[in-house]
Amino acid sequence: MENVVSVLNLKKTFDKKPVLSGISFDVPRGEIFGFLGPNGSGKTTTIRILLGLLRPDSGSALVFEQPLETSDKTRARVGVLLENNGLFDKLTAYENLKYYAELYGIPDVEERIRELLAFTDLTSRKDTLVGTFSTGMKRKLGIARAILHRPEVLFLDEPTSTLDPEAQKMVRDLIVHLSGDESMTVFLSSHNLDEVQKICSRVAILHGGTIKALDSVENLRKNSGVTNVRITLSDSSQVNEARSVVSKIPTVTDFKEIEEGFSVTLSDSSASPVISGLCSAGIAIEEVVKDKRSLEDIYIDVMREEA
């Protein structure tokens, strides 16, 4: 499959301090790619290099096999929503969209603006100055602006950070729709791990300028080698007895008391030693639930390893 984004051994230094230390990854067409990492990990620098706003010290960052800094035509195929929405406070919502529509030479301007204002629920605020909008409304209009010219790849930097839960869902649904129905490739940088887990096909976790994990969420879960098990006891008063039993099992790395039972973290995927240990001690089990590890757990593990 064709790679829309190709990053190879990318390095960047600011004031002799390395920000990116040779990262490499590809994003194939149609994929929703999650780009994760704490503040200062090099996420924004990577996005800026990909968008042609910064130059790499070495290595390459290509979009459609082109460096965006020098390829005007390729930039027309890219949509961008950065931390700043790219909107002008002194212009109305309509004037902002019209400006960008004309810059990108969109043929069906009025129709497209009407469609996007309706989609973002801003039709009634069409002639209102953007400076009077709430942060969430500006973000929604920013998203409309970013997809106005029907880009083939969309770079989103924290797109839902200032939105209410309903609007967050609207954006998530939009991203899935754009990727599925319109085959748009989405490069999503976010701190919202739940959101990334829900919609991204693959993720990269960046820390200290290097990629610490790069795979599908499912593979990261499988390969993390850690399992969470929730056990509900028939008699919750036996929880202390259960604690002394399971604490002797070598694969148990963590024990947490929960309502009517406890949860344990195991260093492998088998819960059998725990169950058989409890049964041998005469502790009656009501229910055993094996939790899939969340992306958040995996992310925190990666960060802890680095710390």
Next chain:
Amino acid sequence: MNPILVVAKKEMKQIAKNRSMLIGIVLFMGVFGGMTSIGAILSVIEGDAESIVALLDSLMMYLVLVLGVFSGYFLSSQAFLGEKTGGTIETLLCSPLPLRDIWLGKVIGVMIPSYAIALLIAGILVALSNTAADFLVLPSVVMILFILAVVPVYIACAVGILGFVQLLLGMKENQIINIVLIIGFIAAISVFDSFVTEGLIVMSAAVVGAMFILGILLLGIIGYMTRILNREKIVTTLP
């Protein structure tokens, strides 16, 4: 529409909507222009037609150009620096427009309203002169040529160099260099005006033509200098 003109149109629209800035410019023009011209106009109420036209020409040459350049100075801060402080420049740099087209669009978008203000000043000076005189006072043909050809080119030069510097440098450097540039511009105009007043240069169609060619050359040099601008320089000097 040509993308350069799209940028220019947007700048003009934003300028027209920025009432506080426009009011500030009008107040500045009123105070500066009034202080410079009223006394001179009143002093020749009793003068003959020739002296009144000469005075009008002299005032126009100085005030129209100086106030046009000053307008460009005020308005360029919104178009260039404002877009850096507001952060919208990053999104604009991701558009298909080449960097020089963005610069040029903004220069045109600031130059046109600045020149409109300069023409308004010229109109006010003519109106004031006619109020003072009891016959129709009009500027000389050379001065009309000067206002139509030289003034817009030099306003474009001032806006062009200010815009270039504002895109290239950080906020602190801009605060200093912008003032140095504008003072340099005004000083150059004042020196030229004093040469004309003292008779060292006689304003003629040839002088206007030479000034026009010099202005175009200067504009070309500034345009050439924008080759050293790049996206990284702009992004790394964002506040």
